[in-house]
Amino acid sequence: MAINYDTTRPIYEQIIDYILKKLASGEFSAGSKLPSQREMAKVLSVNPNTVQRAYREMEIKDLVETRRGLGTFVTESEDKIEEIRVEMAEELVENFIEEARALGFTEKEIEKMLAEKFKEFEGGNTDGA
């Protein structure tokens, strides 16, 4: 479950992204406890100090709260989490459009490709009517 680190961005930023994804997807829910810094460091094969830096940055933005002796907890604010989720979605969509355009596709074509891919997935859908 290691991060595929790239060499152009600080690792602690990549760790933040990694955690934000889990917040946005609901894997880490509001108010729940994050893995300890040491545990996270072990899982990601990085130095605990690097994890601490990531946790601290997130605390500054009120995304998590650390309670000495207890651990680090996801914010109780559902709004805050929803905010992150929307931000990440925006970024995702922007990147997608940018890359699709770089490949020379028009808006129409992009929408068409997306619709087709959805249909494909529906065919092989495993989760419901």
Place this chain on the structure above:
Amino acid sequence: MAINYDTTRPIYEQIIDYILKKLASGEFSAGSKLPSQREMAKVLSVNPNTVQRAYREMEIKDLVETRRGLGTFVTESEDKIEEIRVEMAEELVENFIEEARALGFTEKEIEKMLAEKFKEFEGGNTDGA
């Protein structure tokens, strides 16, 4: 103009991706000459042997043709290039859908976000009517 290498995939594969993007986008057009192995190596700050490996793999797949003493050239086949472009688009769309779903968005929401983002871009469009 360096590649932002990640550490989980061979550099020569990342170089191939880098070049395929340029093929698909038309930056490297059918029949045109690629930068020489040495030049590409300098630009990307990698060893010429690593570039050669990338070029050779692409040659095996008939994407480029090397002519000793002359250089390495993009295939003349527009079809081959279109094929790459479509493949890359498919992969792009699949990844996008996968990540959007990981963030908990439904098909409807994804399409809506996309449509909104397009509108935004149209407002700031620099090449439109």
Place this chain on the structure above:
Amino acid sequence: MAINYDTTRPIYEQIIDYILKKLASGEFSAGSKLPSQREMAKVLSVNPNTVQRAYREMEIKDLVETRRGLGTFVTESEDKIEEIRVEMAEELVENFIEEARALGFTEKEIEKMLAEKFKEFEGGNTDGA
């Protein structure tokens, strides 16, 4: 057990020929393990990278299969091996005819020489009835 390299063809191609002969003759049988790259390099007194190149070219042609950490194995396909054997035989016969003709021999004479040589061998045969 060194290869008698000639200077006009890449060593890795000569290594491939060397191995193909052993495949065709059954010395390396279907599914069996080839000597490791390092061992083969030592035996042939070449660099391991050169052996690897030979092995990789053979893998691309589905003649061998490499399993990381385990070694390189001859294809399981008897058909594939038979195919090689036939190809090599064809080439052998063609070269023989070509050289015999270069010496000014006719088809009749060639066949006669062959028949005589077989008789000779039969006389000194060690495994015959």
Place this chain on the structure above:
Amino acid sequence: MAINYDTTRPIYEQIIDYILKKLASGEFSAGSKLPSQREMAKVLSVNPNTVQRAYREMEIKDLVETRRGLGTFVTESEDKIEEIRVEMAEELVENFIEEARALGFTEKEIEKMLAEKFKEFEGGNTDGA
């Protein structure tokens, strides 16, 4: 027209083979003048001394005769040349049988392959009746 030298045999021996082939094939006919040592050295890209050694060895076997100031000449004896031709043919046939057997073919199969190949060649024959 360079020789594809291998590294396991003296170059002068390889030059002798090269010349014997031309004798046997009639390209160098009985009594005719061989290229001068200097010319041969230039053609083969070797040192003239190496050519001289080859010529000398052939002279010892009465295959050629050197006449000071005139050059080196092929023996006048047709018998001698025929003898070489037969020797080379024997060696050729023996090598062929040996290699075919190494590929696992029986006498019957070898003769069959040869016959088939002759038929093939007849089809595409350019000098036939």
Place this chain on the structure above:
DNA sequence: GTGGTCTAGACCACA
């Protein structure tokens, strides 16, 4: 131990 990747650098063949 096995194969995989990469660097550094030499020398060659072709133009």
Place this chain on the structure above:
DNA sequence: GTGGTCTAGACCACA
């Protein structure tokens, strides 16, 4: 100058 081959040797991933 361009690609092709090869050596030497490092370090990694998998078993």
